[in-house]
Amino acid sequence: MKALVYEEYTTDDDFSRILKIREIAEPKPKSNEVVLQVKAAALNYDDIWGMRGKPLQVPLPHISGTDAAGEVVAIGDDVKNIKIGDRVVSHGNLTCRTCKACNEGREYDCPQRLVWGFQTGPLWGGYCEFTHLPEVNTVKIPPSISYEEAAAASMTMMTSWHILVGRAKIRPGQTVLVMGGSSGMGVFGIQIAKLFGCDVITTASSQKLERCVEIGADFAVDHRKEDWHKEVYKISKNLAKEKGKPPGIDVIYEHIGGTHWKKELTLLKYGGTLVTTGATTGYDVMTDLRHIFFKGANILGATQGTRAELEQGLYWMSQNKIKAIIDSEYTFENAVEAHMKMLKGKGMFGKIIMKPD
Amino acid sequence: MKALVYEEYTTDDDFSRILKIREIAEPKPKSNEVVLQVKAAALNYDDIWGMRGKPLQVPLPHISGTDAAGEVVAIGDDVKNIKIGDRVVSHGNLTCRTCKACNEGREYDCPQRLVWGFQTGPLWGGYCEFTHLPEVNTVKIPPSISYEEAAAASMTMMTSWHILVGRAKIRPGQTVLVMGGSSGMGVFGIQIAKLFGCDVITTASSQKLERCVEIGADFAVDHRKEDWHKEVYKISKNLAKEKGKPPGIDVIYEHIGGTHWKKELTLLKYGGTLVTTGATTGYDVMTDLRHIFFKGANILGATQGTRAELEQGLYWMSQNKIKAIIDSEYTFENAVEAHMKMLKGKGMFGKIIMKPD
Amino acid sequence: MKALVYEEYTTDDDFSRILKIREIAEPKPKSNEVVLQVKAAALNYDDIWGMRGKPLQVPLPHISGTDAAGEVVAIGDDVKNIKIGDRVVSHGNLTCRTCKACNEGREYDCPQRLVWGFQTGPLWGGYCEFTHLPEVNTVKIPPSISYEEAAAASMTMMTSWHILVGRAKIRPGQTVLVMGGSSGMGVFGIQIAKLFGCDVITTASSQKLERCVEIGADFAVDHRKEDWHKEVYKISKNLAKEKGKPPGIDVIYEHIGGTHWKKELTLLKYGGTLVTTGATTGYDVMTDLRHIFFKGANILGATQGTRAELEQGLYWMSQNKIKAIIDSEYTFENAVEAHMKMLKGKGMFGKIIMKPD
């Protein structure tokens, strides 16, 4: 079968030098696994980290791809709830399912956690014609959702659900700030917060603000402006006056870090919550602790989510309340181009889809 | 290998007629399973239900035994954390590990839940020389705990932990009433409530009251007296006066049902909690709903618990803060006698252990 | 000022014999109180219990009225957030604000809790031209809500919010069964469950089913039919098939008791929740405990709610997502007629309003 493979890292982002289509053997399922014929996969930023070999050296030869959707073509002897012909999407959070965290419903805290298609291998990820996964790492796709949509949703929707519902426990009437609302994560953050009856303010670069509003944000602010946070606060004050609730933000969905961090903290209400799940503009941030302790704030970390959270998100996609946003589609032949688009981010809105052909 | 087998039910409790030692094939592990040489198992009341074929018809030929402890002698290819030679005890709650409830840390709510050694078979339970279980259904035994103690603890300690810690969320300083404190469940209930810094009142028949106090109860009341509940309330009132807290019970650990139910409800404080996990004296109870809604009470059901809860209980056994109470030990040869003792309950205190020889 | 007063009880429901309009002195505010000119009050069933002197003997002479809305005309020296001219509605749950329950945000569990206009007096309730309340027992009415709507909402909306949000913690996608959906309580139960994104099944008598659907219920079932619960289960099964979720009910809003209780319990999913807050058809119910413990169910009692919950409900009324349903309006002159209508219940839908003139 065809697979998108690299056998060495490249630190200069010249992906065309390493990323090749290879012919490899088709997988057979272990007793607890299913094999699916991949119909659509979705790009994630960890594809780039993998090819760079930084911040961690992924197993070589490597197949990337954490989000894959397809049709089941084989199952192992102990598979219970999936059968051949089922349409499934990957739940890319591989965990032991045995430790205390897993057994308490916190698989994201499993010390043996691995991101499939990133930390796994050699040759184990979604960018190939057929791939295999433990049954528990696949979820059935409701009939009204396409393979492309399922792949575009899996990791980012689950993570957004985990952040807002699992961690921040958003409730109707809260004011939620979604940083980076045009990103793969942000588009789900906006929609989930609206589903829960929140007032949603988001940030993006100026040319993407309008689309953020189209997918549901009540307000969108240009986060490249120096005083973006003052604009956000002013909106929250108007909301406060109009709706009779206090100004400030109840919940911040944060994955940007860098220089935005410190300003975000000033926006939180007493008892407010910020969930951080990444730091695309820098890990090392300055914090004035008084913003945390004086206000009784909650700063919560999050990585990925649970299978149950993925299922809940898919349920609401099937009810047409959440939509996957697809930026564009590529095939293995033009994989380099796809990854370059994600790397540059220019004009991108939503997820990039990759198909075998 | 030797196994304790029955091939038909008996409604007259003449267990000697059906319960036989048979020679059967030794099990081999599936890929996710371990095989253990059983060193000690413990009796549970569902052994009796199984032999009666009521309230459900267990698979035949049948091997009972939900609590088994032993040494691992073989493991399947996909076993990750257990190795040959490990000392393990069964976690008898077989669940799918895939559904929403399982993935949210509520394996006790799994619709596919099966009690191992009761609902499983044919020929799959703990009363044999070698048995097999999924890795996730075994837990390592800390070095200071014997096989007998581990078997005596598994199901009842986990259930008690789930009831008091998982469901009732007991906190230091609360007044806890453990019904039936001399039972296999009750002895753990008393000790767990003391571990958490609660004042513990328990009930038992008159000749077992003293032993309940020996294992930690602060007060023990004869629940065969008509006015047992008035005595409990009086104790709570004295506690209230002495310690400056309100009279009444914060948490009731209930597994008796029948005529005791209605009196128990009168004892709860405003906002108090009763957890029910069985009904040895009758399922159908009369309830005056005013005791529930006027007081804002919480009546919570519970069955079994999670692997993580079993591990927490074993941890505290290893720290000598919880002890398994062993009533007596039997071998396969006198299994009928063992089960008759449990059935009659006379003079029994703690768990009955069963060993191959 | 005019007030609606009775000086003795009547066990024959001949309210015309005892209920009189009297001239009494206008109240002055204590230091922590406000005085309001009553513009609209709402009837509650405890008005009837009061006149009957059963199940408790209310203070005499008595003024009923637990829900009153009006304009503030005087304030005490220590009042902080309310000023003369403010439009306010009563929060009829008088509590000590000092005990552990009150300080933990559970004022409904306060042992000194009194229902204003029912347990209070002599001569302290809402059916008069001017009444007084502690500041903390009044809440400002958002501008878009009328006095009539505020009075019609206060106690029943708060209680419904407490039951579904505070106690059952409803979440989007759950299937909620609201018993008695045409009652003062039920109409809010339906709307709150819809606000939270739930699928709502309700029950009512046949002629009121349509109106229940008009205010938001997805399905309405005649609860006078012997097999009403089978119909509910069938709906849940269809929902399950259509939406890909398990059949059964996640949350039951129960205030009927009697013969419905036992059937309701059969409808709960594993881990499901029933909240009980009254028992209009009988307090003493039979329960098969297996439905509670085997399914890990939660049976929660509730009475009234918190000031914060009332404010949240009013917020959503101001956002037009919840509407008070007013059955009819009366004045002191025809108070007997109003109470007879409530007593008989025939054709009633929503709350009955009482005005001074």
Add this chain to the structure above:
Amino acid sequence: MKALVYEEYTTDDDFSRILKIREIAEPKPKSNEVVLQVKAAALNYDDIWGMRGKPLQVPLPHISGTDAAGEVVAIGDDVKNIKIGDRVVSHGNLTCRTCKACNEGREYDCPQRLVWGFQTGPLWGGYCEFTHLPEVNTVKIPPSISYEEAAAASMTMMTSWHILVGRAKIRPGQTVLVMGGSSGMGVFGIQIAKLFGCDVITTASSQKLERCVEIGADFAVDHRKEDWHKEVYKISKNLAKEKGKPPGIDVIYEHIGGTHWKKELTLLKYGGTLVTTGATTGYDVMTDLRHIFFKGANILGATQGTRAELEQGLYWMSQNKIKAIIDSEYTFENAVEAHMKMLKGKGMFGKIIMKPD
């Protein structure tokens, strides 16, 4: 009556210049207040901030004193549960008791929150012969606790209880790190974590380590050493090996800030919690966000606590499970000396008590 008063600020810490004993009028209770004859008060660091006029300018003329214990000598008309002759201690967190946060049991999030004896005045604090407080801001002292102990406990014990129990929700068996274990806060942190069955590691300067162990810490580490955090981690690893639990810290009680912050974050387990409540060595800290999001950590802010939390702490003092640690006692005459001792901190262990004479 005598009171300790200052009428201007002093930025040079020359307290003797401003702090004087004055004769002022005795207070009378408002309707909801009690007046107490102060028997003992306790120093807090905000006394110093007050005299400096930084970071906020307290009302002048000023009486400091947030923790005061005494005998009730007068009560207002609406006082319900306190009577003349009662022994009470201040709950120094003055809040509105009316807002959403207060009504939800989160008085520490009240936007109108004021620290009594710091933000209040003119002339309203604990360092005088008689002072007045709302009833709800006093708590009865159990008989076995002295006035000195009650004053030494009030604010710091409540805050520690709030941090560990209310916010971090510590559970038996967790590994808890209490930073600054010899401080007024830390001594309670150690004891509360032990009461809850945790393994406790604390930090202090070298000469105070032994006393930290005397009051209950299992391990004490010199936090002035560059590699203090490596020593803490090593202890957690030994604990892990000995007790069969994972290495690392479950809960960090943090009130130091500065350069310790970054090292503390490296110690947290997956899903671990750090509660911050102050920053005696500096507010502005560098954070590597990966320690938060990759581990799913919880960084929670806290200030003060609730009246209910103070009562719970006093309960455990009355049961002899928590002890107030008194460093020394002073009278108004040598108040300057007392404050200088606190400012320098040298050799101090526990709280400094101030008495009228």
